[in-house]
Amino acid sequence: MAYVAAAAPLGLAGFGLQLFRPVQPMLAQPAGDVDDALARLGETVFEFKLDGARVQVHRRGDDVVVYSRQLNDVTERVPTEAATHIVLTKRA
Numbered sequence: 001m002a003y004v005a006a007a008a009p010l011g012l013a014g015f016g017l018q019l020f021r022p023v024q025p026m027l028a029q030p031a032g033d034v035d036d037a038l039a040r041l042g043e044t045v046f047e048f049k050l051d052g053a054r055v056q057v058h059r060r061g062d063d064v065v066v067y068s069r070q071l072n073d074v075t076e077r078v079p080t081e082a083a084t085h086i087v088l089t090k091r092a
Helices: 002-007 034-041 079-091
Strands: 056-060 063-067
Touching: 056 079, 063 079
Parallel strands: none
Antiparallel strands: 056 063
16 A cells, blocks of 8 residues: 555555455565665655554444454453553543
8 A cells, every 4th residue: 555655646546445354465575785675665764663463453332353463363362451441542
């Protein structure tokens, strides 16, 4: 999707997201250093990489489902994270 978004301002218009239907992650590729990354990508944005679980949290009301990077439902394995998401989003 990143390529589509970069190609045209309305490039994402043809894509839709649906609750409780996880999406494939966009996986980054390592580079030797900043110059290597810029040579391969041209204009780009850099982000910090934090260690930890990378999940998708889908929520409607009090229904929460947590998906892994492999798109598996892991809600039962991370009940604390699911409950925390409900509490934090209700405070916002």
